[in-house]
Amino acid sequence: MNALSAQPLPAARPGARPVVRLRDAKQLRVLNGHPWIFSNEIEMDAPTKALEPGAVVRVQRHNGGPVGTAIFNPHTLIAARMLGRDSDLEVDQAWLAARLTRALDVRARLFDRPYYRLVHAEADDLPGLVVDRYGDVLVVQANTAGMDRLLPQLLAALTDLVRPRAIALRNDSQARALEGLVQEVRWATDAVEGPVRIEEAGATFFADVLAGQKTGWFYDQRDNRDFVAVLSRGVRVLDAYTHTGGFAVRCARAGASAVIGLDRSEPALALAAQAAEGSGVGALCTFQRAEVFEELERKATAGERFDLVIADPPAFVKSKRDLDTGLRGYRKLARLAAAVTAPQGFLAIASCSHNVPAEVFLEQVARGIHDARRSGRIVRSAGAAPDHPVHPLLPESAYLKMLVLALD
Numbered sequence: 001m002n003a004l005s006a007q008p009l010p011a012a013r014p015g016a017r018p019v020v021r022l023r024d025a026k027q028l029r030v031l032n033g034h035p036w037i038f039s040n041e042i043e044m045d046a047p048t049k050a051l052e053p054g055a056v057v058r059v060q061r062h063n064g065g066p067v068g069t070a071i072f073n074p075h076t077l078i079a080a081r082m083l084g085r086d087s088d089l090e091v092d093q094a095w096l097a098a099r100l101t102r103a104l105d106v107r108a109r110l111f112d113r114p115y116y117r118l119v120h121a122e123a124d125d126l127p128g129l130v131v132d133r134y135g136d137v138l139v140v141q142a143n144t145a146g147m148d149r150l151l152p153q154l155l156a157a158l159t160d161l162v163r164p165r166a167i168a169l170r171n172d173s174q175a176r177a178l179e180g181l182v183q184e185v186r187w188a189t190d191a192v193e194g195p196v197r198i199e200e201a202g203a204t205f206f207a208d209v210l211a212g213q214k215t216g217w218f219y220d221q222r223d224n225r226d227f228v229a230v231l232s233r234g235v236r237v238l239d240a241y242t243h244t245g246g247f248a249v250r251c252a253r254a255g256a257s258a259v260i261g262l263d264r265s266e267p268a269l270a271l272a273a274q275a276a277e278g279s280g281v282g283a284l285c286t287f288q289r290a291e292v293f294e295e296l297e298r299k300a301t302a303g304e305r306f307d308l309v310i311a312d313p314p315a316f317v318k319s320k321r322d323l324d325t326g327l328r329g330y331r332k333l334a335r336l337a338a339a340v341t342a343p344q345g346f347l348a349i350a351s352c353s354h355n356v357p358a359e360v361f362l363e364q365v366a367r368g369i370h371d372a373r374r375s376g377r378i379v380r381s382a383g384a385a386p387d388h389p390v391h392p393l394l395p396e397s398a399y400l401k402m403l404v405l406a407l408d
Contacts, residue, residue, distance in 0.1 A: 017058050018051055020072055020080060024062035030082075031061070034393045035122050037070065037080035049074050053180055054145030056083070056091050071127065071146025075180055081127035081144060093153040099126050100161055107133075107387055115198055116387040117219045118162075123389040123397065128175070131158070132215045134196045134207060136165040139215040140188070143175040155188055166192045168209045174318065185210050195271055201226065203253050204278035205244060206271045213243065213268075213314065220384035221246060221312065224348070224402045227380055228310060229254035231346050231404075235307030238262070238299075238340060240292045245272030245285070247310045247348075252281035256308075261287045262295055296336035305342040310349075312402075317353035326353060327364050334368025338407060347376070347405045354399035361401045369405070376407035 022030060026041035037059065042048065051057070051074055059067040059080060068085040083089060103124040107116050118138070119131035128144025138158060142148040148171070155167060167188045176183060187210075195206035198217055207216030225247055232251035239248040242261030249272070252259045259281075263269050269287045276285040288295070292313070311333055317326030334349055341347045347369075351361045362381075369376060383390075384400040391397055 017056055017069075018047070018072075019060055020048055020051075020057045020070070021060045021064075022062055022067065027061055027067075030059075030067065035082045035127065035391060036078045036394070037082070039074075039077055039079040042079055044074070054147075054149035056146065058087050060087075071144060071149075073145045073179060076178060081122070081146065083125070083127070091150070093157050096126075096150065096154050097157040097161060099124065100157055104161065106389075110386050113199055115200065115219070118387075120388050121397075122394055123391045128179075129154070130215070132217070132219065133162070134198055134209065134217070136163075137192055137196045137209065138162065138164045138167045139170055139209045140167060141170045141173060141215065142181075143173050143179065145179045145181060148176075148179075148181050164189075166190060168192075168215075170209065170215050195274070200246075201229075201250065201253070202279075203249050203275070205246065205249065205275045206278070207244065208267065208271065211267065212271075217244065218246060220352075220388045220400050221350070221402070222385040222387075224350070224380075224382055224385075224404075225250045227382070227404065228308070228346075228348050231348075232256040232259075232308050235345075236260075237308045238306040238310070240296065240309070240311045240337065241313045242272055242287065243268050243312075245275045245287070247312065248272060248285055248287070249275045249279050249281060251308070251310075252276065252284040253279055256284060259285045260306075261285060262290045262292050263287070264289060264291055293332065293336060296333075296340055300336065300339040304340060305345070306340055307342050307345045309337045309341045309345065309347050311337045311347070312350040312352075315353040316351070317355045320355050323355060326356065327360065330356070330361060330364040331368040331371070334365040335371040336368075338369045338372035338374045341374070341407050343408065345407055346379075347407055348380075348402065349405075350400065350402045352400050354396060356401070358398075358401050362403065365403055365405075369407070374407050376405040378403055379406050380404035 021043045053073040057072045066087040069083045069089040070080040072080045118133045129147045130141040132139045172183045198205040209216040229250040233255040237251045237256045237259040239261045242248045242263045248259045248261040272287050276282045316329040382402045
């Protein structure tokens with residue numbers, strides 16, 4: 001492994017840190033344990049506004065009493081993100097190593113193989129940080145200015161703790177743009193040639209960690225893939241938005257008679273085909289490049305029906321201003337997917353849009369199924385796998401919604 005691209009920076013000593021003070025009428029929510037402090041909850045005087053994005057700060061009550069330590073960005077709506085309720089935290093490599101060790105210990109109890117999300121931001125007390133583990137390759141995404149400034153120490157701590165062969169940086173998220181951070185995708189270590197191998201339930205998959213969606217793979221759907229695979233035994237399956245073949249290959253491995261995977265991305269479909277071959281089910285899987293809505297309409301008109309239909313699209317609602325359009329999209333997707341689901345078949349449909357509440361997503365799916373003149377019942381309503389934990393005071397971070405319905 002090459003030396004990391006930058007050496008760890010010295011952390012500000014607790015006594016020398018700048019102070020951010022809460023407004024008197026706006027401090028109760030934070031004092032009750034919420035990990036975020038919004039800009040309108042802070043006394044935004046001139047010195048506070050002049051602080052560098054990503055600075056580690058002391059948070060104080062309006063009367064000067066201690067609240068804790070946070071990372072701060074004066075230019076964002078979520079201005080401060082708590083690191084701890086101790087105002088004297090030494091935010092350095094050792095502190096990061098302790099937080100990473102705790103996250104690793106939780107995953108070691110959950111999984112027996114090193115394929116999982118190692119760090120899931122605030123839920124693992126590392127706000128804005130995502131780390132996915134693909135065996136001996138790590139993919140790191142720093143989505144806040146504070147975590148971006150800590151990257152040298154973080155990479156050093158990960159190297160000491162996990163001893164990876166390589167670490168990739170996927171710092172190209174929309175969240176980074178909101179934080180005023182540059183977009184970059186690169187290897188922080190020696191590069192890995194070709195896609196990275198993943199194992200799940202006896203199947204083999206491949207991820208393009210630099211160019212694929214998110215970090216190249218979706219661990220969040222692991223448990224839902226387990227459930228849906230059971231329903232596929234001996235039946236025909238249609239996997240819309242197959243991406244790199246997660247649901248498709250798992251269904252084929254579970255005994256589906258035939259699987260068709262649809263996606264618009266040729267690189268993703270190539271990895272899906274590679275996964276099917278690598279998992280021994282290449283003969284059962286057909287991957288087709290298509291616009292999903294158009295292809296579902298074509299199949300419905302042609303009278304094609306499938307005993308299990310999976311629709312796991314990318315986020316239709318990336319911001320609140322997209323809500324109305326996105327909700328119409330989910331309703332239409334449910335209608336089209338239900339139209340190609342055979343009588344007594346199953347429809348699995350998901351949303352990864354965190355701006356869409358679960359009850360609103362359910363309403364749109366129900367309307368879409370009704371539009372298709374179908375009826376049914378929900379047999380599973382689930383979220384993300386346990387390596388994507390939810391902070392108990394951030395219910396909005398429970399972004400993934402998966403419904404599985406038995407249709408009449």
